[in-house]
Amino acid sequence: MYGGGNTFEKIKAKDPNEEDPILLAEFEARIERGEKIEPTDWMPDLYRAQLIRMIEQHAHSEIIGALPEGTWITRAPGFKRKLALMAKVQDEVGHAQLLYSAAETLGKPREAMIDDLISGKSKYSNIFNYPAFTWADSAFISWLVDAGAIVNQVANSRGSYGPYSRALERICIEESFHLKFGHHCVIHLATGTPAQRKMMQEAINRWWHPMMHFFGPPDKMSVHTDTLMKWKVKILTNDETRQQWLDMYVPKVWELGLTIPDNKLRKNEETGKWEYTEPDWEEFKRVINGDGPCNKERLAVRKTAEERGRWVRKAILAKDAHYVTPLA
Amino acid sequence: MEKVLDPRFQRLDIFKAQINGPTEKLDQLPTFEVFVLLREAGIYQHEGIVHAPDREMAFLFAKEQFSRRQTCAGIWTIETPNIFVSPYSENKVSIYDAVQASAETGNEPYKIFHMLKRGKQHKYAGKVHANSPEHALQVAKAALDVSKPVLNAWVARESDFFETSEEDKEIWNTLPEKTFREAIDYKGQAKIDAFLAENNKTS
Ligand SMILES: [Fe+2]
Ligand SMILES: [Fe+2]
Numbered sequence: 388m389y390g391g392g393n394t395f396e397k398i399k400a401k402d403p404n405e406e407d408p409i410l411l412a413e414f415e416a417r418i419e420r421g422e423k424i425e426p427t428d429w430m431p432d433l434y435r436a437q438l439i440r441m442i443e444q445h446a447h448s449e450i451i452g453a454l455p456e457g458t459w460i461t462r463a464p465g466f467k468r469k470l471a472l473m474a475k476v477q478d479e480v481g482h483a484q485l486l487y488s489a490a491e492t493l494g495k496p497r498e499a500m501i502d503d504l505i506s507g508k509s510k511y512s513n514i515f516n517y518p519a520f521t522w523a524d525s526a527f528i529s530w531l532v533d534a535g536a537i538v539n540q541v542a543n544s545r546g547s548y549g550p551y552s553r554a555l556e557r558i559c560i561e562e563s564f565h566l567k568f569g570h571h572c573v574i575h576l577a578t579g580t581p582a583q584r585k586m587m588q589e590a591i592n593r594w595w596h597p598m599m600h601f602f603g604p605p606d607k608m609s610v611h612t613d614t615l616m617k618w619k620v621k622i623l624t625n626d627e628t629r630q631q632w633l634d635m636y637v638p639k640v641w642e643l644g645l646t647i648p649d650n651k652l653r654k655n656e657e658t659g660k661w662e663y664t665e666p667d668w669e670e671f672k673r674v675i676n677g678d679g680p681c682n683k684e685r686l687a688v689r690k691t692a693e694e695r696g697r698w699v700r701k702a703i704l705a706k707d708a709h710y711v712t713p714l715a
Numbered sequence: 716m717e718k719v720l721d722p723r724f725q726r727l728d729i730f731k732a733q734i735n736g737p738t739e740k741l742d743q744l745p746t747f748e749v750f751v752l753l754r755e756a757g758i759y760q761h762e763g764i765v766h767a768p769d770r771e772m773a774f775l776f777a778k779e780q781f782s783r784r785q786t787c788a789g790i791w792t793i794e795t796p797n798i799f800v801s802p803y804s805e806n807k808v809s810i811y812d813a814v815q816a817s818a819e820t821g822n823e824p825y826k827i828f829h830m831l832k833r834g835k836q837h838k839y840a841g842k843v844h845a846n847s848p849e850h851a852l853q854v855a856k857a858a859l860d861v862s863k864p865v866l867n868a869w870v871a872r873e874s875d876f877f878e879t880s881e882e883d884k885e886i887w888n889t890l891p892e893k894t895f896r897e898a899i900d901y902k903g904q905a906k907i908d909a910f911l912a913e914n915n916k917t918s
Pocket of ligand 1: 449478479482536558
């Protein structure tokens with residue numbers, strides 16, 4: 388799950404126990420052998436439904452995730468950072484297209500997904516409901532939010548669904564520049580003037596809790612992940628991805644002399660696990676259900692783009708073209 | 716609700732946009748499968764799809780989507796329904812096992828793509844002349860390299876493809892100059908080291 392999206396809502400699909408037992412056994416044996424599932428293969432209803440939801444939410448997260456950084460392109464300090472940020476934002480929108488395509492192979496057309504995004508029916512990564520007030524916020528996103536996404540994406544690229552894995556492999560290659568660019572921007576601020584350091588520190592203070600939410604509710608709160616892990620829809624649990632990210636990036640933040648607003652945060656050398664203050668999961672639920680600082684703005688921007696771009700789509704429409712499910 | 720931070724939207728009243736419910740049916744453009752040649756000596760490989768009104772437009776979108784970051788030496792686009800898809804076979808079983816090889820060719824050029832491993836892209840296997848997609852597979856069995864088990868094949872008439880030409884290639888000439896899109900262009904360690912050294916001195 389990219390950013391532990393809407394994992395509280397139960398999914399509507401046929402119970403795997405009601406599936407044809409022979410087909411189900413063959414399907415599970417294939418995954419067990421480490422083979423990928425391709426679009427025309429038989430698959431349980433729950434597998435399809437879960438993948439559509441997950442890939443679709445991931446795609447929406449790329450589109451909406453482009454917005455907080457996108458607003459900083461014109462104000463990014465220096466020409467090279469403008470170029471880089473523009474390229475990064477373009478990559479993110481490209482990622483959305485790759486992911487929509489992967490979800491489409493499972494039978495849900497792209498327009499239907501975009502409709503569900505706009506109507507609020509389908510969710511996106513909660514972290515993008517928070518505002519990027521300063522350039523340092525944008526740098527935080529490029530470095531650390533992307534780092535979180537990479538942990539998820541690298542794991543999920545080992546998943547069982549062929550088109551999703553292929554899209555993620557391509558995405559992961561493109562992400563390496565985002566991460567390095569983001570880190571570079573953060574280093575610049577953290578080693579700069581007192582005002583720059585302060586700006587960076589304030590961004591970390593603002594984004595820390597949304598970032599802890601990013602990986603989704605703790606494993607003890609999430610239900611029904613066993614089947615999804617067995618079918619390799621999910622590869623790592625929410626806690627595993629959170630731990631990986633903490634392990635890779637907290638030392639890098641501390642290295643720059645910056646602090647993290649959680650005085651419980653430390654690595655327990657005995658267990659090898661990070662300990663932290665549990666973020667407020669009620670806030671997470673509230674924001675994901677629409678009541679965050681930027682939810683309305685984010686969707687309004689999408690709606691505006693949809694509305695203002697409509698004449699273009701009408702103008703290029705081919706009269707007798709018709710849509711079929713793409714191949715792979 | 717906080718003040719909108721997006722500078723573009725001080726010009727526009729974004730909360731006026733009224734789209735409730737589904738967009739119009741007509742917005743669903745058909746899809747085109749995109750094949751990319753990464754470098755001159757390589758082979759065309761399926762990279763994904765784009766939505767477009769026609770295959771030229773599909774090429775424009777494909778160029779942005781698939782040749783923005785990596786090198787590129789050519790792109791083919793074709794509308795999805797124009798591809799004939801063979802059944803998928805199980806591992807180690809070739810779909811050609813069930814095909815009768817034919818030495819008799821036809822008049823229409825067809826492109827053939829093979830998938831050799833689940834999870835991997837379809838790759839261009841070659842061109843044959845035949846009278847139908849099924850016939851093209853029969854000709855392919857005799858004319859192309861099918862020594863490794865082929866798990867799935869795509870067959871399509873060459874005339875249904877939009878192909879970039881020799882002259883088009885210069886659109887990719889500037890790719891190597893855009894180093895700001897490379898991770899290697901962002902080195903920060905020296906700055907961190909200098910910062911740490913400075914800090915150690917003062918503390
Ligand atoms: Fe991305
Ligand atoms: Fe990214």
